[in-house]
Amino acid sequence: MNKDELIQIQLQPLLDYFQKLIPLNTVEKELVSSFFKSRLYRKRQYVLQEGDVCNHFNFVVRGCLRLYKVDDKGNTHIIHFAVENWWISEIGSFHSRKPSEMSIDALEDTIVLQISYEDLITIYKQAPKFDKIFRVLIENSYVSLQKRMLQNISSTAEDRYLSFIENYSHLANRLPQTQIASFLGITPEFLSRLRNKQVSPKS
Incomplete structure (x- = not known):
């Protein structure tokens, strides 16, 4: 090739x-x-x-x-x-x-x-x-960031973890635990405890 x-x-x-x-x-x-x-x-x-x-x-x-x-x-x-x-x-x-x-x-x-x-x-x-395409990309990024900010101020750490598993299940076993914890705004130790509870995503 x-x-x-x-x-x-x-x-x-x-x-x-x-x-x-x-x-x-x-x-x-x-x-x-x-x-x-x-x-x-x-x-x-x-x-x-x-x-x-x-x-x-x-x-x-x-x-x-x-x-x-x-x-x-x-x-x-x-x-x-x-x-x-x-x-x-x-x-x-x-x-x-x-x-x-x-x-x-x-x-x-x-x-x-x-x-x-x-x-x-x-x-x-x-x-x-392409102007329209990138405007859509930026708008989607802004909406996603707003949702995440709202979640960070109105949800518990466990809810944030469940949301991450539900929306990014393909990343849960791909990323190091320290990276996921940093994304969720919690310590790796607390994330480990959440995982050990073996909670499942909300249906």
Whole structure:
């Protein structure tokens, strides 16, 4: 398999993703091939470091990334995980072109398809359909973040854990317990106790 064939295989999940939102014509598919670049991040490698400007929107082809913040006490607060067919970016920094207050790194060896800020503006101009697609992506991200914030202030730790198992069951055995605990805002020890209760998701 040559390099071009490999890139095409990696592009197919992204093309399929776009097709489910808004069908693309041949020219638009060619724009995706032209503007999205494949990148491999090794486990623990930074995609974005706090203090840098976020320059890319990332679509995960294979692997797992996390968006997180380390507070003044050294505690890690995970905002978002992204696995296959999910997007990840520090949207505030990406659009404002200001330094990010958060970081993104790889929890596994991860292949992404990424588009730069400049190329995204260009693709908007060449094919306005992408403006709508990315507006939907950002709106969905905002709604998801709002729901999570509401859950964090109105739900118990056990409820948050059950919700995680219900909505992200495919991640429960894939991610280290420390990462899940950080996402839920609890200690690994408390998460272990919740797991030991062998609770099942609500029906």
